[in-house]
Amino acid sequence: MDTPRLTSLAHGGGCGCKLDPEVLRTLLADQPVAGPFERLLVGNETADDAAVWALDDGTCLIATTDFFTPMVDDPHDFGRIAATNAISDVYAMGGKPILALAILGMPVGKIAPEVVAEILKGGASTCAEAGIPIAGGHSIDTPEPIYGLAVIGLCDRARIRRNADAQAGDVAILTKPLGVGIYSAAIKREALDKDGYADFVATTTKLNKVGADLAGDGDVHAITDITGFGLLGHGLELARGADLTFVIESGAIPLLPRAETLAQEGFVTGASHRNWSSFGAHVTLPEGLPDWRRHILTDPQTSGGLLVTCTPARAEAILTRIRSAGFAQAAIVGRFEAGAPGIRVEV
Structure with a gap:
């Protein structure tokens, strides 16, 4: 069977195919709260990365799920990226994963079985790296390729x-x-070179294990992972949750090597536009900020990094710890201060 490019079978790719954040807020607004469950410590009330349930012995169970359509054409890489992204939610809550279940949707008759097998192998290789099994799962026939995991942690x-x-x-x-x-926009248009692709895969397949380690530090207060809503969207979730203003120092933000050039050349996803339309009213930008720089702030990250908040006196030590864990480009990108919940971007 001649298999078409995976990205050609999807209307969007990776976390960029998430629902518009304001649409999601509207949908969830009328849903009943999780209810009076004494052991449910984290539900859907704080836009958190996963649910948390208290077990009898003081240990908590963390449950999450994440899946999406392809943002790359290599099936093994797609599986690895999707699995890394799903497992990240457990690390972002401060936990360690213990097992996963596969979520698979494939357009039967359009993709050869061996290609699907490579997607599954890619996901399994990432789970092996995380030290967990894929203990089962579910598959269906879908118009677009979909892969991800449901992950349980402690x-x-x-x-x-x-x-x-x-x-x-x-x-x-x-x-x-x-x-x-x-x-990913450049990949879809076949405009990213081999070195750029290697950088892309390296960052999206790096497990956020450091989150579980940082959670043991009392000076680390909040952790979330940056995915489909971009730095602005997920930063706004933290600001709203804590009723604070998040001040972003735009010049301090670490970027992939070609991100600035590609953004100026117009390689922007539809999700970036949707993100700004959804929460731009809650963001104060410096006068004259170019559109391409704003798009970096709303750029949807697939398997992105962690946004960590900590006590100022320990910030440099914690940053060093993160870099020592293999996150060489980790950087201090801002601060939280008293004020209306929202974001202020500074140059």
Whole structure:
């Protein structure tokens, strides 16, 4: 069977195919709260990365799911990226994964079985790297290729890190460079060279294990991962959860090597536009900021880095710890301060 490019079978790719954030807020607004469950410590009330349930012995169970359509044409890489992205939610809550279930949707008759097998092998290789099994799953026939995981993790109650826990004065650290959505737009148009693709795969397949380690530090207050809503969208979730203003130092943001050039050349995803339309009213930009620079802030990240808030006095030590864990481009990108929940971008 002649298999078409995976990206040609999808209307969007990676976390860029998430629902518009304001549409999602509207949908969830009328849904009943999780209910009076004493052991449900984290539900859907704080836009967190995963649900957390307290077990009898003080240990917490973390549950999450994440899946999407292809942003690359190599099936093994697609599987690896999707699995890394799904597991990240557990690390972002401060936990460690223990098992995963596969979620698979494939357009039967359009993709050869051996291609699907490579997607599954890619996901399994990432799970092996994380030290967990894929213990089962579910598959269906779908118009577009879909792959991801449901992941279960464990965490001590004291190590849970919610989106609502940032404190006034906290420094914000970003662990991975931005630009994944910009690169994916270039991939879809076959405009990214081999070196650029290698950088793309390296960042999107790097497990965010450092989140579980940072959660043991009392000076680390909040952790979330940056995915489809971009730095602005997920930063706004932290600001709203803590009722604070997130001040972003735009010049300090780490970027993938070609992100700036590609953004100026117009490689922007539709999700970047949707993101700005959804929450731009809550963001104050410096006068004269070019559109391409704004798009970097709204760029949807697939398997992006962690946004970590911590006590200012420990910020440099924590940043060093993150870099020592293999996140060489990690950087301090801003701070949280008292004020109306929203974002202010500074040059």
